[in-house]
Amino acid sequence: MTEPQLHFVNGLDASGLHRMAYWEWGERSNPRVVVCVHGLTRQGRDFDTLARSLSADYRVVCPDVVGRGRSDWLADPAGYQVAAYVADMVALLARLGVAQVDWVGTSMGGLIGLCVASLRDRQGESMVRRLVINDVGPALSAAAVQRIGGYVGVPRRFATFDEGADYLWSISQGFGPHTREQWLALTRAQLVAANDGQGDGFVSHYDPRIALPFKSVTPELAAAGEAVLWQRYDSLSGPTLLIRGGDSDLLSHATAQAMTERGPRARLVELPGIGHAPTLVAPDQVALVREFLAAS
Structure with a gap:
Protein backbone atom coordinates (compact mmCIF):
# COMPACT_ATOMS: atom_id res chain seq x y z
CA MET A 1 0.00 0.00 0.00
CA THR A 2 1.55 3.32 -1.07
CA GLU A 3 -1.01 5.61 0.60
CA PRO A 4 -2.92 5.14 3.86
CA GLN A 5 -6.66 5.00 4.39
CA LEU A 6 -8.26 7.66 6.59
CA HIS A 7 -10.70 6.54 9.31
CA PHE A 8 -12.26 8.08 12.41
CA VAL A 9 -13.18 6.91 15.90
CA ASN A 10 -15.29 8.75 18.49
CA GLY A 11 -13.88 9.89 21.80
CA LEU A 12 -15.64 11.32 24.83
CA ASP A 13 -14.90 14.73 26.33
CA ALA A 14 -16.62 17.11 28.75
CA SER A 15 -18.76 18.58 25.96
CA GLY A 16 -19.80 15.31 24.31
CA LEU A 17 -18.15 13.41 21.47
CA HIS A 18 -15.24 14.30 19.24
CA ARG A 19 -13.74 12.46 16.28
CA MET A 20 -10.15 11.30 16.23
CA ALA A 21 -8.71 10.64 12.80
CA TYR A 22 -6.31 7.79 12.16
CA TRP A 23 -4.33 6.77 9.10
CA GLU A 24 -4.16 3.06 8.38
CA TRP A 25 -1.54 1.23 6.34
CA GLY A 26 -1.36 -2.44 5.36
CA GLU A 27 -3.98 -5.17 5.48
CA ARG A 28 -6.82 -4.61 7.94
CA SER A 29 -7.02 -8.34 8.56
CA ASN A 30 -3.41 -8.51 9.77
CA PRO A 31 -3.42 -9.28 13.52
CA ARG A 32 0.04 -7.74 13.90
CA VAL A 33 -0.70 -4.08 14.61
CA VAL A 34 1.68 -1.19 15.22
CA VAL A 35 0.30 2.10 16.55
CA CYS A 36 2.49 5.16 15.89
CA VAL A 37 1.74 8.36 17.82
CA ASP A 48 4.63 7.85 6.48
CA THR A 49 8.17 6.63 5.86
CA LEU A 50 8.18 4.22 8.80
CA ALA A 51 4.63 3.03 8.14
CA ARG A 52 5.34 2.39 4.47
CA SER A 53 8.33 0.29 5.47
CA LEU A 54 6.35 -1.71 8.05
CA SER A 55 3.10 -2.11 6.11
CA ALA A 56 4.08 -5.31 4.29
CA ASP A 57 4.36 -7.09 7.64
CA TYR A 58 2.04 -5.10 9.91
CA ARG A 59 -1.21 -3.22 10.01
CA VAL A 60 0.09 0.25 10.90
CA VAL A 61 -2.21 2.81 12.53
CA CYS A 62 -1.14 6.44 12.89
CA ALA A 78 -8.65 22.02 29.08
CA GLY A 79 -9.17 18.58 27.52
CA TYR A 80 -5.80 18.72 25.79
CA GLN A 81 -4.16 16.51 28.41
CA VAL A 82 -2.30 13.19 28.29
CA ALA A 83 -4.96 11.44 30.39
CA ALA A 84 -7.65 12.37 27.85
CA TYR A 85 -5.43 11.27 24.96
CA VAL A 86 -4.98 7.91 26.66
CA ALA A 87 -8.76 7.50 26.82
CA ASP A 88 -9.00 8.23 23.08
CA MET A 89 -6.33 5.62 22.38
CA VAL A 90 -8.20 3.00 24.42
CA ALA A 91 -11.25 3.72 22.22
CA LEU A 92 -9.04 3.34 19.14
CA LEU A 93 -7.61 0.02 20.31
CA ALA A 94 -11.12 -1.27 20.92
CA ARG A 95 -12.00 -0.28 17.35
CA LEU A 96 -9.00 -2.14 15.97
CA GLY A 97 -10.26 -5.38 17.49
CA VAL A 98 -6.94 -6.90 18.56
CA ALA A 99 -5.81 -7.95 22.02
CA GLN A 100 -2.38 -6.32 21.82
CA VAL A 101 -0.47 -3.85 19.68
CA ASP A 102 3.09 -2.69 19.38
CA TRP A 103 3.56 1.03 20.04
CA VAL A 104 5.92 3.64 18.60
CA GLY A 105 5.59 7.01 20.31
CA THR A 106 7.55 10.18 19.64
CA SER A 107 7.75 12.72 22.48
CA MET A 108 4.12 13.25 23.59
CA GLY A 109 3.22 10.04 21.76
CA GLY A 110 5.78 8.22 23.88
CA LEU A 111 4.21 9.48 27.10
CA ILE A 112 0.79 8.42 25.85
CA ALA A 142 12.35 22.50 32.20
CA ALA A 143 14.47 24.51 29.77
CA ALA A 144 13.34 22.40 26.81
CA VAL A 145 9.71 22.65 27.88
CA GLN A 146 10.13 26.43 28.04
CA ARG A 147 11.72 26.42 24.56
CA ASP A 166 11.28 27.12 6.14
CA TYR A 167 9.86 28.45 9.40
CA LEU A 168 9.04 24.97 10.67
CA TRP A 169 12.56 23.87 9.81
CA SER A 170 13.96 26.83 11.78
CA ILE A 171 12.27 25.57 14.98
CA SER A 172 12.97 21.91 14.27
CA GLN A 173 16.73 21.73 14.06
CA GLY A 174 16.71 19.09 16.77
CA PHE A 175 15.12 16.68 14.31
CA GLY A 176 18.58 16.21 12.81
CA PRO A 177 19.78 16.30 9.20
CA HIS A 178 17.09 16.03 6.50
CA THR A 179 17.19 16.58 2.80
CA GLN A 198 -8.52 36.65 7.28
CA GLY A 199 -6.90 36.18 3.91
CA ASP A 200 -4.90 33.62 2.00
CA GLY A 201 -1.81 31.76 3.08
CA PHE A 202 -0.92 28.72 5.15
CA VAL A 203 -1.16 27.91 8.86
CA SER A 204 -0.08 25.02 11.08
CA HIS A 205 -2.52 22.10 11.12
CA TYR A 206 -3.36 22.10 14.83
CA ASP A 207 -5.55 23.95 17.31
CA PRO A 208 -3.42 26.77 18.79
CA ARG A 209 -5.25 26.24 22.08
CA ILE A 210 -3.29 23.03 22.72
CA ALA A 211 -0.75 25.45 24.18
CA LEU A 212 -3.05 26.54 27.02
CA PRO A 213 -2.76 23.43 29.25
CA PHE A 214 0.88 23.03 28.24
CA LYS A 215 1.79 26.56 29.35
CA SER A 216 -0.28 26.43 32.53
CA VAL A 217 1.84 23.72 34.14
CA THR A 218 3.44 24.98 37.35
CA PRO A 219 6.63 23.53 38.86
CA GLU A 220 4.47 21.82 41.48
CA LEU A 221 2.23 20.23 38.83
CA ALA A 222 5.28 19.20 36.82
CA ALA A 223 6.80 17.47 39.86
CA ALA A 224 3.55 15.64 40.59
CA GLY A 225 3.24 14.57 36.96
CA GLU A 226 6.81 13.30 36.94
CA ALA A 227 6.15 11.17 40.00
CA VAL A 228 3.09 9.62 38.38
CA LEU A 229 4.95 8.92 35.14
CA TRP A 230 7.81 7.20 36.99
CA GLN A 231 5.26 5.11 38.85
CA ARG A 232 3.66 4.08 35.56
CA TYR A 233 7.04 3.43 33.95
CA ASP A 234 8.13 1.28 36.87
CA SER A 235 5.00 -0.86 36.42
CA LEU A 236 5.99 -1.82 32.87
CA SER A 237 7.56 -5.19 32.16
CA GLY A 238 7.35 -5.67 28.39
CA PRO A 239 10.23 -5.18 25.94
CA THR A 240 10.98 -1.47 25.62
CA LEU A 241 13.27 0.40 23.25
CA LEU A 242 14.26 3.93 24.24
CA ILE A 243 15.59 6.11 21.43
CA ARG A 244 17.33 9.32 22.45
CA GLY A 245 18.73 12.05 20.27
CA GLY A 246 22.31 12.30 21.48
CA ASP A 247 21.92 16.08 21.74
CA SER A 248 18.36 16.04 23.08
CA ASP A 249 17.50 18.96 25.34
CA LEU A 250 14.24 17.33 26.51
CA LEU A 251 15.40 13.86 27.59
CA SER A 252 18.67 13.99 29.49
CA HIS A 253 21.20 11.19 29.31
CA ALA A 254 20.82 10.73 33.07
CA THR A 255 17.06 10.18 32.80
CA ALA A 256 17.54 7.85 29.83
CA GLN A 257 20.12 5.87 31.79
CA ALA A 258 17.74 5.61 34.75
CA MET A 259 15.12 4.19 32.37
CA THR A 260 17.53 1.36 31.55
CA GLU A 261 17.90 0.49 35.23
CA ARG A 262 14.30 0.48 36.46
CA GLY A 263 10.86 -0.59 35.27
CA PRO A 264 11.18 -2.52 32.00
CA ARG A 265 14.92 -1.74 31.85
CA ALA A 266 14.66 -0.25 28.40
CA ARG A 267 17.27 -0.87 25.76
CA LEU A 268 18.77 2.57 25.09
CA VAL A 269 20.01 3.70 21.68
CA GLU A 270 21.40 7.24 21.43
CA LEU A 271 21.67 8.82 17.99
CA PRO A 272 24.60 11.22 17.61
CA GLY A 273 24.08 14.60 15.96
CA ILE A 274 20.33 14.63 16.65
CA GLY A 275 18.41 16.51 19.31
CA HIS A 276 14.71 16.43 20.11
CA ALA A 277 13.42 14.40 18.44
CA PRO A 278 14.48 11.81 15.83
CA THR A 279 11.84 11.67 13.06
CA LEU A 280 12.30 7.96 12.26
CA VAL A 281 12.73 8.86 8.59
CA ALA A 282 16.41 8.04 8.08
CA PRO A 283 17.02 4.43 6.93
CA ASP A 284 19.06 3.57 10.04
CA GLN A 285 16.28 4.82 12.32
CA VAL A 286 13.64 2.88 10.39
CA ALA A 287 15.81 -0.26 10.57
CA LEU A 288 16.26 0.21 14.33
CA VAL A 289 12.50 0.21 14.90
CA ARG A 290 11.86 -2.64 12.46
CA GLU A 291 14.43 -4.90 14.10
CA PHE A 292 13.10 -4.22 17.59
CA LEU A 293 9.49 -4.92 16.61
CA ALA A 294 10.46 -8.10 14.75
CA ALA A 295 12.30 -9.60 17.72
CA SER A 296 10.45 -12.43 19.46
Missing part, protein backbone atom coordinates in the same frame (compact mmCIF):
# COMPACT_ATOMS: atom_id res chain seq x y z
CA HIS A 38 3.29 11.75 17.15
CA GLY A 39 4.59 14.67 19.18
CA LEU A 40 2.91 17.74 20.64
CA THR A 41 2.28 19.85 17.52
CA ARG A 42 2.60 17.17 14.86
CA GLN A 43 0.22 14.65 13.24
CA GLY A 44 0.02 11.04 12.10
CA ARG A 45 1.47 11.57 8.63
CA ASP A 46 4.85 12.12 10.30
CA PHE A 47 5.18 8.33 10.22
CA PRO A 63 -3.67 8.62 14.72
CA ASP A 64 -3.91 12.39 14.62
CA VAL A 65 -4.21 13.13 18.34
CA VAL A 66 -7.31 15.27 18.95
CA GLY A 67 -6.69 18.92 18.12
CA ARG A 68 -4.19 18.00 15.39
CA GLY A 69 -4.37 17.08 11.73
CA ARG A 70 -7.74 15.78 10.57
CA SER A 71 -9.08 15.23 14.09
CA ASP A 72 -11.64 17.51 15.71
CA TRP A 73 -10.68 20.48 17.84
CA LEU A 74 -12.06 20.28 21.38
CA ALA A 75 -14.71 22.74 22.53
CA ASP A 76 -12.87 23.03 25.87
CA PRO A 77 -9.07 23.28 25.51
CA GLY A 113 2.19 4.99 24.99
CA LEU A 114 3.85 4.65 28.38
CA CYS A 115 0.49 5.33 30.05
CA VAL A 116 -1.45 2.99 27.75
CA ALA A 117 1.11 0.24 28.33
CA SER A 118 0.72 0.62 32.10
CA LEU A 119 -2.99 -0.25 31.92
CA ARG A 120 -3.86 -3.86 32.72
CA ASP A 121 -6.91 -5.99 32.07
CA ARG A 122 -8.44 -8.32 34.67
CA GLN A 123 -5.89 -10.99 33.73
CA GLY A 124 -3.04 -8.55 34.28
CA GLU A 125 -2.21 -8.23 30.58
CA SER A 126 -1.10 -4.97 28.95
CA MET A 127 -2.54 -3.84 25.62
CA VAL A 128 1.02 -3.04 24.46
CA ARG A 129 3.32 -5.94 23.53
CA ARG A 130 6.48 -4.03 22.56
CA LEU A 131 7.02 -0.32 23.25
CA VAL A 132 9.25 2.16 21.43
CA ILE A 133 9.68 5.45 23.32
CA ASN A 134 11.25 8.11 21.12
CA ASP A 135 13.12 10.85 22.99
CA VAL A 136 10.96 11.33 26.05
CA GLY A 137 10.76 10.06 29.60
CA PRO A 138 9.09 10.64 32.94
CA ALA A 139 11.46 13.55 33.73
CA LEU A 140 11.58 16.40 31.22
CA SER A 141 14.03 19.28 31.05
CA ILE A 148 8.82 24.47 23.09
CA GLY A 149 6.35 26.70 24.89
CA GLY A 150 7.88 29.66 23.09
CA TYR A 151 6.40 28.63 19.75
CA VAL A 152 3.48 26.29 20.51
CA GLY A 153 0.18 27.97 19.81
CA VAL A 154 1.68 31.23 18.56
CA PRO A 155 -0.49 32.17 15.55
CA ARG A 156 1.52 32.45 12.35
CA ARG A 157 0.43 32.83 8.75
CA PHE A 158 2.74 32.06 5.86
CA ALA A 159 2.31 33.57 2.43
CA THR A 160 3.53 30.42 0.70
CA PHE A 161 3.96 26.77 1.58
CA ASP A 162 7.74 27.08 1.20
CA GLU A 163 7.82 29.99 3.63
CA GLY A 164 5.95 27.88 6.17
CA ALA A 165 8.25 24.92 5.58
CA ARG A 180 14.87 19.26 1.42
CA GLU A 181 12.73 16.49 -0.07
CA GLN A 182 12.46 14.71 3.28
CA TRP A 183 11.54 17.93 5.06
CA LEU A 184 8.86 18.88 2.55
CA ALA A 185 7.37 15.40 2.87
CA LEU A 186 7.17 15.89 6.65
CA THR A 187 5.63 19.32 6.16
CA ARG A 188 2.88 18.61 3.61
CA ALA A 189 0.38 17.47 6.23
CA GLN A 190 1.67 19.96 8.79
CA LEU A 191 0.56 23.07 6.88
CA VAL A 192 -2.92 23.75 5.52
CA ALA A 193 -4.49 26.58 3.57
CA ALA A 194 -5.85 29.24 5.93
CA ASN A 195 -9.63 29.13 6.07
CA ASP A 196 -10.37 31.72 8.75
CA GLY A 197 -11.67 34.63 6.68
Whole structure:
Protein backbone atom coordinates (compact mmCIF):
# COMPACT_ATOMS: atom_id res chain seq x y z
CA MET A 1 0.00 0.00 0.00
CA THR A 2 1.55 3.32 -1.07
CA GLU A 3 -1.01 5.61 0.60
CA PRO A 4 -2.92 5.14 3.86
CA GLN A 5 -6.66 5.00 4.39
CA LEU A 6 -8.26 7.66 6.59
CA HIS A 7 -10.70 6.54 9.31
CA PHE A 8 -12.26 8.08 12.41
CA VAL A 9 -13.18 6.91 15.90
CA ASN A 10 -15.29 8.75 18.49
CA GLY A 11 -13.88 9.89 21.80
CA LEU A 12 -15.64 11.32 24.83
CA ASP A 13 -14.90 14.73 26.33
CA ALA A 14 -16.62 17.11 28.75
CA SER A 15 -18.76 18.58 25.96
CA GLY A 16 -19.80 15.31 24.31
CA LEU A 17 -18.15 13.41 21.47
CA HIS A 18 -15.24 14.30 19.24
CA ARG A 19 -13.74 12.46 16.28
CA MET A 20 -10.15 11.30 16.23
CA ALA A 21 -8.71 10.64 12.80
CA TYR A 22 -6.31 7.79 12.16
CA TRP A 23 -4.33 6.77 9.10
CA GLU A 24 -4.16 3.06 8.38
CA TRP A 25 -1.54 1.23 6.34
CA GLY A 26 -1.36 -2.44 5.36
CA GLU A 27 -3.98 -5.17 5.48
CA ARG A 28 -6.82 -4.61 7.94
CA SER A 29 -7.02 -8.34 8.56
CA ASN A 30 -3.41 -8.51 9.77
CA PRO A 31 -3.42 -9.28 13.52
CA ARG A 32 0.04 -7.74 13.90
CA VAL A 33 -0.70 -4.08 14.61
CA VAL A 34 1.68 -1.19 15.22
CA VAL A 35 0.30 2.10 16.55
CA CYS A 36 2.49 5.16 15.89
CA VAL A 37 1.74 8.36 17.82
CA HIS A 38 3.29 11.75 17.15
CA GLY A 39 4.59 14.67 19.18
CA LEU A 40 2.91 17.74 20.64
CA THR A 41 2.28 19.85 17.52
CA ARG A 42 2.60 17.17 14.86
CA GLN A 43 0.22 14.65 13.24
CA GLY A 44 0.02 11.04 12.10
CA ARG A 45 1.47 11.57 8.63
CA ASP A 46 4.85 12.12 10.30
CA PHE A 47 5.18 8.33 10.22
CA ASP A 48 4.63 7.85 6.48
CA THR A 49 8.17 6.63 5.86
CA LEU A 50 8.18 4.22 8.80
CA ALA A 51 4.63 3.03 8.14
CA ARG A 52 5.34 2.39 4.47
CA SER A 53 8.33 0.29 5.47
CA LEU A 54 6.35 -1.71 8.05
CA SER A 55 3.10 -2.11 6.11
CA ALA A 56 4.08 -5.31 4.29
CA ASP A 57 4.36 -7.09 7.64
CA TYR A 58 2.04 -5.10 9.91
CA ARG A 59 -1.21 -3.22 10.01
CA VAL A 60 0.09 0.25 10.90
CA VAL A 61 -2.21 2.81 12.53
CA CYS A 62 -1.14 6.44 12.89
CA PRO A 63 -3.67 8.62 14.72
CA ASP A 64 -3.91 12.39 14.62
CA VAL A 65 -4.21 13.13 18.34
CA VAL A 66 -7.31 15.27 18.95
CA GLY A 67 -6.69 18.92 18.12
CA ARG A 68 -4.19 18.00 15.39
CA GLY A 69 -4.37 17.08 11.73
CA ARG A 70 -7.74 15.78 10.57
CA SER A 71 -9.08 15.23 14.09
CA ASP A 72 -11.64 17.51 15.71
CA TRP A 73 -10.68 20.48 17.84
CA LEU A 74 -12.06 20.28 21.38
CA ALA A 75 -14.71 22.74 22.53
CA ASP A 76 -12.87 23.03 25.87
CA PRO A 77 -9.07 23.28 25.51
CA ALA A 78 -8.65 22.02 29.08
CA GLY A 79 -9.17 18.58 27.52
CA TYR A 80 -5.80 18.72 25.79
CA GLN A 81 -4.16 16.51 28.41
CA VAL A 82 -2.30 13.19 28.29
CA ALA A 83 -4.96 11.44 30.39
CA ALA A 84 -7.65 12.37 27.85
CA TYR A 85 -5.43 11.27 24.96
CA VAL A 86 -4.98 7.91 26.66
CA ALA A 87 -8.76 7.50 26.82
CA ASP A 88 -9.00 8.23 23.08
CA MET A 89 -6.33 5.62 22.38
CA VAL A 90 -8.20 3.00 24.42
CA ALA A 91 -11.25 3.72 22.22
CA LEU A 92 -9.04 3.34 19.14
CA LEU A 93 -7.61 0.02 20.31
CA ALA A 94 -11.12 -1.27 20.92
CA ARG A 95 -12.00 -0.28 17.35
CA LEU A 96 -9.00 -2.14 15.97
CA GLY A 97 -10.26 -5.38 17.49
CA VAL A 98 -6.94 -6.90 18.56
CA ALA A 99 -5.81 -7.95 22.02
CA GLN A 100 -2.38 -6.32 21.82
CA VAL A 101 -0.47 -3.85 19.68
CA ASP A 102 3.09 -2.69 19.38
CA TRP A 103 3.56 1.03 20.04
CA VAL A 104 5.92 3.64 18.60
CA GLY A 105 5.59 7.01 20.31
CA THR A 106 7.55 10.18 19.64
CA SER A 107 7.75 12.72 22.48
CA MET A 108 4.12 13.25 23.59
CA GLY A 109 3.22 10.04 21.76
CA GLY A 110 5.78 8.22 23.88
CA LEU A 111 4.21 9.48 27.10
CA ILE A 112 0.79 8.42 25.85
CA GLY A 113 2.19 4.99 24.99
CA LEU A 114 3.85 4.65 28.38
CA CYS A 115 0.49 5.33 30.05
CA VAL A 116 -1.45 2.99 27.75
CA ALA A 117 1.11 0.24 28.33
CA SER A 118 0.72 0.62 32.10
CA LEU A 119 -2.99 -0.25 31.92
CA ARG A 120 -3.86 -3.86 32.72
CA ASP A 121 -6.91 -5.99 32.07
CA ARG A 122 -8.44 -8.32 34.67
CA GLN A 123 -5.89 -10.99 33.73
CA GLY A 124 -3.04 -8.55 34.28
CA GLU A 125 -2.21 -8.23 30.58
CA SER A 126 -1.10 -4.97 28.95
CA MET A 127 -2.54 -3.84 25.62
CA VAL A 128 1.02 -3.04 24.46
CA ARG A 129 3.32 -5.94 23.53
CA ARG A 130 6.48 -4.03 22.56
CA LEU A 131 7.02 -0.32 23.25
CA VAL A 132 9.25 2.16 21.43
CA ILE A 133 9.68 5.45 23.32
CA ASN A 134 11.25 8.11 21.12
CA ASP A 135 13.12 10.85 22.99
CA VAL A 136 10.96 11.33 26.05
CA GLY A 137 10.76 10.06 29.60
CA PRO A 138 9.09 10.64 32.94
CA ALA A 139 11.46 13.55 33.73
CA LEU A 140 11.58 16.40 31.22
CA SER A 141 14.03 19.28 31.05
CA ALA A 142 12.35 22.50 32.20
CA ALA A 143 14.47 24.51 29.77
CA ALA A 144 13.34 22.40 26.81
CA VAL A 145 9.71 22.65 27.88
CA GLN A 146 10.13 26.43 28.04
CA ARG A 147 11.72 26.42 24.56
CA ILE A 148 8.82 24.47 23.09
CA GLY A 149 6.35 26.70 24.89
CA GLY A 150 7.88 29.66 23.09
CA TYR A 151 6.40 28.63 19.75
CA VAL A 152 3.48 26.29 20.51
CA GLY A 153 0.18 27.97 19.81
CA VAL A 154 1.68 31.23 18.56
CA PRO A 155 -0.49 32.17 15.55
CA ARG A 156 1.52 32.45 12.35
CA ARG A 157 0.43 32.83 8.75
CA PHE A 158 2.74 32.06 5.86
CA ALA A 159 2.31 33.57 2.43
CA THR A 160 3.53 30.42 0.70
CA PHE A 161 3.96 26.77 1.58
CA ASP A 162 7.74 27.08 1.20
CA GLU A 163 7.82 29.99 3.63
CA GLY A 164 5.95 27.88 6.17
CA ALA A 165 8.25 24.92 5.58
CA ASP A 166 11.28 27.12 6.14
CA TYR A 167 9.86 28.45 9.40
CA LEU A 168 9.04 24.97 10.67
CA TRP A 169 12.56 23.87 9.81
CA SER A 170 13.96 26.83 11.78
CA ILE A 171 12.27 25.57 14.98
CA SER A 172 12.97 21.91 14.27
CA GLN A 173 16.73 21.73 14.06
CA GLY A 174 16.71 19.09 16.77
CA PHE A 175 15.12 16.68 14.31
CA GLY A 176 18.58 16.21 12.81
CA PRO A 177 19.78 16.30 9.20
CA HIS A 178 17.09 16.03 6.50
CA THR A 179 17.19 16.58 2.80
CA ARG A 180 14.87 19.26 1.42
CA GLU A 181 12.73 16.49 -0.07
CA GLN A 182 12.46 14.71 3.28
CA TRP A 183 11.54 17.93 5.06
CA LEU A 184 8.86 18.88 2.55
CA ALA A 185 7.37 15.40 2.87
CA LEU A 186 7.17 15.89 6.65
CA THR A 187 5.63 19.32 6.16
CA ARG A 188 2.88 18.61 3.61
CA ALA A 189 0.38 17.47 6.23
CA GLN A 190 1.67 19.96 8.79
CA LEU A 191 0.56 23.07 6.88
CA VAL A 192 -2.92 23.75 5.52
CA ALA A 193 -4.49 26.58 3.57
CA ALA A 194 -5.85 29.24 5.93
CA ASN A 195 -9.63 29.13 6.07
CA ASP A 196 -10.37 31.72 8.75
CA GLY A 197 -11.67 34.63 6.68
CA GLN A 198 -8.52 36.65 7.28
CA GLY A 199 -6.90 36.18 3.91
CA ASP A 200 -4.90 33.62 2.00
CA GLY A 201 -1.81 31.76 3.08
CA PHE A 202 -0.92 28.72 5.15
CA VAL A 203 -1.16 27.91 8.86
CA SER A 204 -0.08 25.02 11.08
CA HIS A 205 -2.52 22.10 11.12
CA TYR A 206 -3.36 22.10 14.83
CA ASP A 207 -5.55 23.95 17.31
CA PRO A 208 -3.42 26.77 18.79
CA ARG A 209 -5.25 26.24 22.08
CA ILE A 210 -3.29 23.03 22.72
CA ALA A 211 -0.75 25.45 24.18
CA LEU A 212 -3.05 26.54 27.02
CA PRO A 213 -2.76 23.43 29.25
CA PHE A 214 0.88 23.03 28.24
CA LYS A 215 1.79 26.56 29.35
CA SER A 216 -0.28 26.43 32.53
CA VAL A 217 1.84 23.72 34.14
CA THR A 218 3.44 24.98 37.35
CA PRO A 219 6.63 23.53 38.86
CA GLU A 220 4.47 21.82 41.48
CA LEU A 221 2.23 20.23 38.83
CA ALA A 222 5.28 19.20 36.82
CA ALA A 223 6.80 17.47 39.86
CA ALA A 224 3.55 15.64 40.59
CA GLY A 225 3.24 14.57 36.96
CA GLU A 226 6.81 13.30 36.94
CA ALA A 227 6.15 11.17 40.00
CA VAL A 228 3.09 9.62 38.38
CA LEU A 229 4.95 8.92 35.14
CA TRP A 230 7.81 7.20 36.99
CA GLN A 231 5.26 5.11 38.85
CA ARG A 232 3.66 4.08 35.56
CA TYR A 233 7.04 3.43 33.95
CA ASP A 234 8.13 1.28 36.87
CA SER A 235 5.00 -0.86 36.42
CA LEU A 236 5.99 -1.82 32.87
CA SER A 237 7.56 -5.19 32.16
CA GLY A 238 7.35 -5.67 28.39
CA PRO A 239 10.23 -5.18 25.94
CA THR A 240 10.98 -1.47 25.62
CA LEU A 241 13.27 0.40 23.25
CA LEU A 242 14.26 3.93 24.24
CA ILE A 243 15.59 6.11 21.43
CA ARG A 244 17.33 9.32 22.45
CA GLY A 245 18.73 12.05 20.27
CA GLY A 246 22.31 12.30 21.48
CA ASP A 247 21.92 16.08 21.74
CA SER A 248 18.36 16.04 23.08
CA ASP A 249 17.50 18.96 25.34
CA LEU A 250 14.24 17.33 26.51
CA LEU A 251 15.40 13.86 27.59
CA SER A 252 18.67 13.99 29.49
CA HIS A 253 21.20 11.19 29.31
CA ALA A 254 20.82 10.73 33.07
CA THR A 255 17.06 10.18 32.80
CA ALA A 256 17.54 7.85 29.83
CA GLN A 257 20.12 5.87 31.79
CA ALA A 258 17.74 5.61 34.75
CA MET A 259 15.12 4.19 32.37
CA THR A 260 17.53 1.36 31.55
CA GLU A 261 17.90 0.49 35.23
CA ARG A 262 14.30 0.48 36.46
CA GLY A 263 10.86 -0.59 35.27
CA PRO A 264 11.18 -2.52 32.00
CA ARG A 265 14.92 -1.74 31.85
CA ALA A 266 14.66 -0.25 28.40
CA ARG A 267 17.27 -0.87 25.76
CA LEU A 268 18.77 2.57 25.09
CA VAL A 269 20.01 3.70 21.68
CA GLU A 270 21.40 7.24 21.43
CA LEU A 271 21.67 8.82 17.99
CA PRO A 272 24.60 11.22 17.61
CA GLY A 273 24.08 14.60 15.96
CA ILE A 274 20.33 14.63 16.65
CA GLY A 275 18.41 16.51 19.31
CA HIS A 276 14.71 16.43 20.11
CA ALA A 277 13.42 14.40 18.44
CA PRO A 278 14.48 11.81 15.83
CA THR A 279 11.84 11.67 13.06
CA LEU A 280 12.30 7.96 12.26
CA VAL A 281 12.73 8.86 8.59
CA ALA A 282 16.41 8.04 8.08
CA PRO A 283 17.02 4.43 6.93
CA ASP A 284 19.06 3.57 10.04
CA GLN A 285 16.28 4.82 12.32
CA VAL A 286 13.64 2.88 10.39
CA ALA A 287 15.81 -0.26 10.57
CA LEU A 288 16.26 0.21 14.33
CA VAL A 289 12.50 0.21 14.90
CA ARG A 290 11.86 -2.64 12.46
CA GLU A 291 14.43 -4.90 14.10
CA PHE A 292 13.10 -4.22 17.59
CA LEU A 293 9.49 -4.92 16.61
CA ALA A 294 10.46 -8.10 14.75
CA ALA A 295 12.30 -9.60 17.72
CA SER A 296 10.45 -12.43 19.46
